Amino acid sequence: xxxxxxxxxxxxxxxxxxxxxxxxxxxxxxxxxxxxxxxxxxxxxxxxxxxxxxxxxxxxxxxxxxxxxxxxxxxxxxxxxxxxxxxxxxxxxxxxxxxxxxxxxxxxxxxxxxxxxxxxxxxxxxxxxxxxxxxxxxxxxxxxxxxxxxxxxxxxxxxxxxxxxxxxxxxxxxxxxxxxxxxxxxxxxxxxxxxxxxxxxxxxxxxxxxxxxxxxxxxxxxxxxxxxxxxxxxxxxxxxxxxxxxxxxxxxxxxxxxxxxxxxxxxxxxxxxxxxxxxxxxxxxxxxxxxxxxxxxxxxxxxxxxxxxxxxxxxxxxxxxxxxxxxxxxxxxxxxxxxxxxx
Numbered sequence: 357x358x359x360x361x362x363x364x365x366x367x368x369x370x371x372x373x374x375x376x377x378x379x380x381x382x383x384x385x386x387x388x389x390x391x392x393x394x395x396x397x398x399x400x401x402x403x404x405x406x407x408x409x410x411x412x413x414x415x416x417x418x419x420x421x422x423x424x425x426x427x428x429x430x431x432x433x434x435x436x437x438x439x440x441x442x443x444x445x446x447x448x449x450x451x452x453x454x455x456x457x458x459x460x461x462x463x464x465x466x467x468x469x470x471x472x473x474x475x476x477x478x479x480x481x482x483x484x485x486x487x488x489x490x491x492x493x494x495x496x497x498x499x500x501x502x503x504x505x506x507x508x509x510x511x512x513x514x515x516x517x518x519x520x521x522x523x524x525x526x527x528x529x530x531x532x533x534x535x536x537x538x539x540x541x542x543x544x545x546x547x548x549x550x551x552x553x554x555x556x557x558x559x560x561x562x563x564x565x566x567x568x569x570x571x572x573x574x575x576x577x578x579x580x581x582x583x584x585x586x587x588x589x590x591x592x593x594x595x596x597x598x599x600x601x602x603x604x605x606x607x608x609x610x611x612x613x614x615x616x617x618x619x620x621x622x623x624x625x626x627x628x629x630x631x632x633x634x635x636x637x638x639x640x641x642x643x644x645x646x647x648x649x650x651x652x653x654x655x656x657x658x659x660x661x662x663x664x665x666x667x668x669x670x671x672x673x674x675x676x677x678x679x680x681x682x683x684x685x686x687x688x689x690x691x692x693x694x695x696x697x698x699x
Contacts, residue, residue, distance in 0.1 A: 396419050424453060486513040489502055515671075
């Protein structure tokens with residue numbers, strides 16, 4: 357596949373730096389798979405606003421792209437953005453559907469039905485041509501089911517997928533490989549949730565705060581908030597998710613802001629005094645929170661490697677050529693490991 361440079365800069369101008377970095381990192385990999393596998397059809401699963409599928413259709417001559425996105429409003433927005441580039445290029449071959457991919461025993465048949473419907477409505481040949489499955493950060497179980505779909509569907513001959521949102525994976529999505537299944541392996545929700553965090557970005561922010569002589573308060577104040585709310589009523593704790601502290605904000609203002617956002621009454625005078633005293637008493641123990649959280653993030657990397665290695669092992673067990681590649685700078689896009697496979 358040869359990438360056309362026409363209008364590249366103009367198209368990237370509409371995107372945020374993170375998305376530009378992701379497209380730039382994935383494009384060589386996608387082109388290599390298309391060329392090696394003799395593939396001219398791409399199915400972008402969970403396409404969102406369609407930035408990467410639009411870029412592929414506009415920059416790689418001779419390919420057709422099908423967007424598979426369950427949220428109709430995202431497809432509508434994607435189509436409006438498409439119109440901007442369609443006026444400037446008659447070669448934008450993109451189709452869209454909000455048909456749901458059945459994540460279960462009927463996965464392959466569901467995918468085949470979608471392709472057949474697209475062919476009938478648009479006079480295309482998706483159901484009879486080799487397909488590259490593309491997924492940029494598919495959420496939860498969609499990622500492992502894409503891996504299964506690639507392995508089980510004769511139509512899919514290539515796979516490029518960057519996973520994310522491991523906390524939303526169920527037992528159906530992990531483990532996939534026979535090896536880990538034979539050991540009855542499982543990952544708890546806290547481990548899967550921690551695998552979604554990024555230690556590189558966290559450490560960079562922490563170093564920035566250290567060099568500016570500021571005491572980082574987020575973890576400290578979140579802990580104060582949880583203790584204060586547990587003192588009031590235990591049920592609040594499970595339903596709250598504290599945001600970041602704002603410059604110049606007091607601990608009481610920090611807690612009240614999140615209580616108000618969630619529709620709860622603010623701290624009483626007694627609760628406010630308790631929170632302030634607790635904050636002052638333990639202020640210089642803030643670094644203990646950061647020490648614990650840093651160790652926790654280091655272990656979180658292990659969770660992500662287990663999940664991705666399981667998916668890679670599953671493909672290798674099925675006899676496919678597969679590998680994991682680092683495609684993004686983790687400081688720009690934390691979930692940066694691409695699972696690549698060809699038949």
